[in-house]
Amino acid sequence: MxxxxxxxxxxxxxxxxxxxxxxxxxxxxxxxxxxNPDKFLRYYNFESITYxxxxxxxxxxxxxxxxxxxxxxxxxxxIANLSGILAGLFFHAVYQSADPSGGVxxxxxxxxxxxxxxxxxxxxxxxxxxxxxxxxxxATLGTGQVFTGLALVLTGGPAIxxxxxxxxxxxxxxxxxxxxxxxxxxxxxxxxxxxxSRTTFGLNLLLIGTNPKAAVFAGLRxxxxxxxxxxxxxxxxxxxxxxxxxxxxxxxxxxxxxxxLQAILIAVxxxxxxxxxxxxxxxxxxxVVALMFLSSGFQILRFSNHLIDFIWGAFLLLVIAINAxxxxxx
Amino acid sequence: xxxxxxxxxxxxxxxxGVHALNDVSLSIRPGEIHCLAxxxxxxxxxxxxxxxxxxRPDGGEIRIDxxxxxxxxxxxxxxxxxxxxxxxxxxxxxxxxxxxxxxxTELREKRRLVNWRRIHALARRALDELGVDIDPSxxxxxxxxxxxxxxxxxxxxxxxxxxxxxxEPTTALTRKEVETLFGIVRDIQRRGIAVLFVSHKMxxxxxxxxxxxxxxxxxxxxxxxxxxxxxxxxxxxMTGHDISADGYRWEPPExxxxxxxxxxxxxxxxxxxxxxxxAIHPGEIVGLSGLLGSGRTEVALSLFGMExxxxxxxxxxxxxxxxxxxxxxxxxxxxxxxxxxLTEGLFLGQSINRNILAxxxxxxxxxxxxxxxxxxxxxxxxxxxxxxxxxxxxKLVGELSGGNQQRVVIARWLLTNAxxxxxxxxxxxxxxxxxAQIHRIIRDLARDQGLAVLMIxxxxxxxxxxxxxxxxxxxxxxxAEYDAxxxxxxxxxxxxxxxx
Numbered sequence: 001m002x003x004x005x006x007x008x009x010x011x012x013x014x015x016x017x018x019x020x021x022x023x024x025x026x027x028x029x030x031x032x033x034x035x036n037p038d039k040f041l042r043y044y045n046f047e048s049i050t051y052x053x054x055x056x057x058x059x060x061x062x063x064x065x066x067x068x069x070x071x072x073x074x075x076x077x078x079i080a081n082l083s084g085i086l087a088g089l090f091f092h093a094v095y096q097s098a099d100p101s102g103g104v105x106x107x108x109x110x111x112x113x114x115x116x117x118x119x120x121x122x123x124x125x126x127x128x129x130x131x132x133x134x135x136x137x138x139a140t141l142g143t144g145q146v147f148t149g150l151a152l153v154l155t156g157g158p159a160i161x162x163x164x165x166x167x168x169x170x171x172x173x174x175x176x177x178x179x180x181x182x183x184x185x186x187x188x189x190x191x192x193x194x195x196x197s198r199t200t201f202g203l204n205l206l207l208i209g210t211n212p213k214a215a216v217f218a219g220l221r222x223x224x225x226x227x228x229x230x231x232x233x234x235x236x237x238x239x240x241x242x243x244x245x246x247x248x249x250x251x252x253x254x255x256x257x258x259x260x261l262q263a264i265l266i267a268v269x270x271x272x273x274x275x276x277x278x279x280x281x282x283x284x285x286x287x288v289v290a291l292m293f294l295s296s297g298f299q300i301l302r303f304s305n306h307l308i309d310f311i312w313g314a315f316l317l318l319v320i321a322i323n324a325x326x327x328x329x330x
Numbered sequence: 331x332x333x334x335x336x337x338x339x340x341x342x343x344x345x346x347g348v349h350a351l352n353d354v355s356l357s358i359r360p361g362e363i364h365c366l367a368x369x370x371x372x373x374x375x376x377x378x379x380x381x382x383x384x385x386r387p388d389g390g391e392i393r394i395d396x397x398x399x400x401x402x403x404x405x406x407x408x409x410x411x412x413x414x415x416x417x418x419x420x421x422x423x424x425x426x427x428x429x430x431x432x433x434x435t436e437l438r439e440k441r442r443l444v445n446w447r448r449i450h451a452l453a454r455r456a457l458d459e460l461g462v463d464i465d466p467s468x469x470x471x472x473x474x475x476x477x478x479x480x481x482x483x484x485x486x487x488x489x490x491x492x493x494x495x496x497x498e499p500t501t502a503l504t505r506k507e508v509e510t511l512f513g514i515v516r517d518i519q520r521r522g523i524a525v526l527f528v529s530h531k532m533x534x535x536x537x538x539x540x541x542x543x544x545x546x547x548x549x550x551x552x553x554x555x556x557x558x559x560x561x562x563x564x565x566x567x568m569t570g571h572d573i574s575a576d577g578y579r580w581e582p583p584e585x586x587x588x589x590x591x592x593x594x595x596x597x598x599x600x601x602x603x604x605x606x607x608x609a610i611h612p613g614e615i616v617g618l619s620g621l622l623g624s625g626r627t628e629v630a631l632s633l634f635g636m637e638x639x640x641x642x643x644x645x646x647x648x649x650x651x652x653x654x655x656x657x658x659x660x661x662x663x664x665x666x667x668x669x670x671x672l673t674e675g676l677f678l679g680q681s682i683n684r685n686i687l688a689x690x691x692x693x694x695x696x697x698x699x700x701x702x703x704x705x706x707x708x709x710x711x712x713x714x715x716x717x718x719x720x721x722x723x724x725k726l727v728g729e730l731s732g733g734n735q736q737r738v739v740i741a742r743w744l745l746t747n748a749x750x751x752x753x754x755x756x757x758x759x760x761x762x763x764x765x766a767q768i769h770r771i772i773r774d775l776a777r778d779q780g781l782a783v784l785m786i787x788x789x790x791x792x793x794x795x796x797x798x799x800x801x802x803x804x805x806x807x808x809x810a811e812y813d814a815x816x817x818x819x820x821x822x823x824x825x826x827x828x829x830x
Contacts, residue, residue: 199698200691207688210677216636217666217674218688218742219656277679 017271017283025290032297039300047179049292051172054185055080055244057288059259060266061192062236064284067267068196069209069226070276071129071136073233077260078147079121080241083114084251085151087167087242088160095164103164110167114238121147122234126227151253159252163245171246181243188239193281205229209276258309265316266291268323333396335360335493335524336381336412342389343376343548350376351387352548358493361522363515365529365539365556369568371732371760373548374528378495381526382414383407411492417501419482421470428453428466431485438489456484460514476507483514487523494518495526500534504621505827512538530568532561533827546570561820565791577814578773580614580798588612589648591782592633592750597642602628603806606642610750612780615772617793617814619786619822620803621829626786627669629803630752633784634666635659646749660689665743669754671732675739678728682720683709685727685738690745712741716771733764740771751775754786769796790822804829 032040039045059076066073087110095106121143128139173180196202204225208215215222245251270287272279298308334357343351351373358364368374379385380392383402392399394410421430432449453466462480470478479499486494496515500508515525515538529535535542535556542559544552544567552559552567582588590609597606603625610616620626631637633644638654645651651662659666668674677685686709687694694704709723716737720730727738736756743751756772757765773796775781787793793800794814802810802825810825 198700198702200695200700201698203684203687203691203700207677207680207684210679211673213674214677215688216656217668219660220688221657277677 018280018286021270021283021286021290025286025293028290028293028297032293032300035297036300040297045296045300049289049296050179050182051247052296053288053292054179054181055240055247055256056259056262056266056292057185057285058188058236058240058243059256059263060270060284060288061189061281062233062240063263063267064270064272064279064281065192065196065205065229065236066136066140066233067209067272067274068205068276068279069229070212070274071226071230072264072274073125073140073230073237074137074260075121075125075140075144075147076233076237076240076263077256078144078151079118079234079237080244081251081253081255082121082147082151083117083238083241084245084255085154085160085253086117087111087114088163088245088251089154091163091167092160101166104166107164107166107170110164111170111242114242115235118234118236118238118241119231120234122231122237123227125234126230129230130223130227148253155251155253157253159250159255161250163249163251167246168249169246171243171248181247184239184243188236189281189285192236196281201225201228206277209273209278211277258312261309261312261316262291265312265319268316269319333360334358334393335395337393338377338380338390339393340390341377341380341387341392343380343385343387350548351380353390354545354548354550355390356543356550356553358524358526360492360524361519362541363519363525363527363539365527365535365542366545367529367535367542367564367568368545369530372546372568374545375497376548377545378414378497378526378528381407381493381495382412408489411490412495413486413489413491413493414495415479415482415486415497415499417497417499419478421478421482421485423471424469426467426469427457427464427473427481430470430481431456431466431488434485434489452488456488460484460487461517462514476503476510479503479511480514483518487518491523493524493526495528497528498530499527500529500531501622505829508534532564533823535564536561544568577794578615578776578796578798579815580611580776582611590645591647591780592784593643593645593648595643595645597629597632597640597644599628599632599637599640602632602637603803606808608801608808610782610784612749612782613776614799615776615783615785615797617785617787617797617800618803619788619790619793619800619826621826624803624829625806626803627754628806630666630754630784630786633659633664633750633752635664660746660748663747663749665746665748665751667736667739667743667751667753667756669758671735671739671758676727676735678726680727681724682713682718682727682730682738683723686712686723686741686745689742708745712744716741716744717767731764732760733768736760736764736768737771740768744775748781750782750784752784752786755788756785757787757789757792765792772796790826791819794819794822802826 059080062076063073090110090113091106095103125140125143128134128143129136170180175183196205204220208220208222208225212222244256266284266287267279268274270279270283272283295308337357339355341351341354354377356377366374366377376385380387383404383406386401392402428450431453435452450466457464457466460480460483464473464477464480470481473481499511503511518525527535527539536559539556542554542556542564543550544564546568588611591612592610594606594608598604606629618626628637632640633653635653635656635658643650644653646662653659653662672678677688687705690708691700694701694708713720713723718734718737718741720734727735730738753772757768760768772783776783785793785797794817797814800812800814800817800822801808812822
């Protein structure tokens with residue numbers, strides 16, 4: 001293949017978004033480091049980031065999958081919590097703390113249970129959206145409420161605690177010196193990136209998101225593909241729920257509620273087009289790291305949580321406005 | 331001789347390397363019905379957009395009432411009394427007729443509160459002036475096309491129009507509606523308002539206009555009183571050549587015609603078409619035309635599995651098939667190039683490669699993982715064999731010209747080993763040069779690869795030049811069949827007219 005100059009320029013402009021994200025991440029890093037070098041630049045800070053960001057990162061990838069076809073999934077937090085809670089109830093029923101293995105076998109079953117909850121919840125979303133043709137935003141807003149309500153009924157409100165040690169390992173352990181959640185995130189990100197760019201499923205989602213009508217005329221199985229995309233989103237959300245509940249060693253119906261807005265923010269910041277057809281796992285991964293630097297910086301600077309929520313909202317609006325402006329200029 | 335209302339003098343317009351208008355001059359007198367004729371892509375719309383201030387010309391000048399106007403903006407153009415009625419009428423479909431009519435006046439007078447009685451009075455008056463009977467409280471979307479067009483005309487006239495530009499106003503009208511429209515246009519003319527009729531239909535131009543200007547490839551090629559023109563002359567000016575007699579011919583092989591590629595027997599669908607029986611042999615290009623609503627598009631969609639619930643038999647190479655989903659149709663060897671390339675055919679934000687492979691991904695994937703080498707060799711081959719003008723298949727398909735885009739859609743279907751190719755309006759919005767190339771590609775596919783081609787088009791000339799047989803549909807039935815070698819465009823157009 002001949003490699004001409006316009007090709008190269010096109011390649012640069014296509015990856016422009018990634019370059020911008022990297023620049024932004026470095027800028028945030030430098031600013032936070034300058035504001036409070038003693039605390040921000042400690043090894044402990046970065047290590048705790050590798051424990052904290054994967055749950056949000058996986059949720060953001062889940063959001064990306066929903067957004068690829070022009071949809072959205074507002075039920076991811078509900079799915080995540082419900083998965084953790086059902087796993088917790090399962091452990092309460094079958095796990096004896098005397099188990100010397102730390103409950104590896106039981107936890108494996110618990111993980112399967114949590115994932116099947118995610119798959120079932122995603123399937124429900126997919127059914128509502130593809131079969132009953134409910135708008136994704138309304139369908140998932142409704143199911144999200146149902147999942148959260150179910151979680152509340154099951155727990156009665158307070159957190160479920162007392163998980164087996166092997167469950168704790170998922171959220172707080174180390175593999176080869178790296179945080180288990182971080183390792184899980186890398187595996188999931190690579191797998192999803194491969195699925196979205198190299199498989200028929202991923203390319204079909206991109207094409208459907210670009211032009212649903214043309215997809216039908218090209219013979220793509222639109223309904224089936226969109227259904228599977230919400231199933232995938234559900235699976236990813238329950239994975240995030242497992243990591244979240246493993247890290248906190250607890251499960252509660254209202255954990256991580258601020259993650260919803262952040263996951264949307266990261267997806268959009270990472271270059272995903274909410275109207276569908278565009279978005280990469282690489283973009284999401286960089287965006288989530290950038291946001292974690294920002295967030296940990298705010299914590300160190302002792303911003304109040306309410307102020308931080310406000311900043312996330314304002315940041316989301318800013319990113320959307322910048323994207324809209326850039327698209328218009330082009 | 332009265333003074334011109336508007337004059338375009340030596341207008342030039344370029345778009346990214348395309349010389350869209352080349353020294354075009356046009357003058358319209360008050361109260362004159364003027365026709366602007368040209369093929370698709372000849373620059374007609376660009377002329378409209380220059381007059382309405384949407385495009386600023388790169389050269390030349392615009393004079394209104396003898397006064398040179400610099401920097402004509404859309405608002406300035408409207409203030410000068412120029413009103414354009416586009417093909418889509420630009421109405422608010424979810425609002426009532428009265429609301430649509432009154433909206434501009436209300437906004438212009440900067441009213442902040444709504445007085446419904448006033449709105450209805452305004453609307454009533456506008457409709458009465460036009461002498462049409464439309465319920466002002468009807469929602470616009472519930473009106474037939476002709477009704478919506480009248481609302482658009484009424485609205486345009488409310489703002490002291492002096493020139494009414496109508497872009498292909500008769501496309502979706504029945505013969506009777508066209509006559510009503512012409513009556514109204516003559517009424518408007520009597521009020522001293524000029525009308526610029528943009529069209530490519532010979533008969534109508536000759537019937538309604540007083541003067542005709544013909545443009546081709548962005549140049550004015552003829553101008554004069556309508557009395558000096560006839561159909562053949564206009565066509566010659568529009569296309570730049572006499573209609574050549576090199577139509578597509580197909581002879582059944584010596585040993586007899588054999589099994590048809592596509593065979594329909596008694597195909598019917600409630601409310602769309604009934605009792606269609608036809609056969610298309612390998613290598614045949616069969617044209618299908620009919621008025622809007624004749625059922626021709628429904629037939630195509632049924633064959634493509636998009637309208638399940640038909641009755642009757644479909645056989646492909648003698649094998650009966652049931653086509654209740656697009657996937658079944660594709661598996662049976664049917665390919666469909668849809669009517670609207672931009673909204674139904676292409677994934678505009680994606681690369682040429684992805685557009686070509688959209689339907690083929692499943693068959694070049696092993697365990698869902700796409701074989702990338704296979705993918706790039708297939709797309710490279712298609713880009714070469716259909717001579718799609720692009721340096722790389724990674725280019726976005728939206729950056730291609732209409733003709734190249736259409737080739738991308740055709741390429742997609744060639745990869746599916748299609749045996750029956752259905753094309754709906756294959757060259758709509760394609761420039762003249764590309765049009766001929768697309769026609770050549772279609773002929774080659776039929777002749778060399780033995781495809782059975784069903785070409786649906788409004789463009790009768792296109793059918794006569796490229797098909798060996800032509801079928802006409804009316805009210806859901808096949809009503810006429812012609813051997814393309816023994817018929818000319820005029821006769822078919824005449825038959826189509828009689829259906830209205």
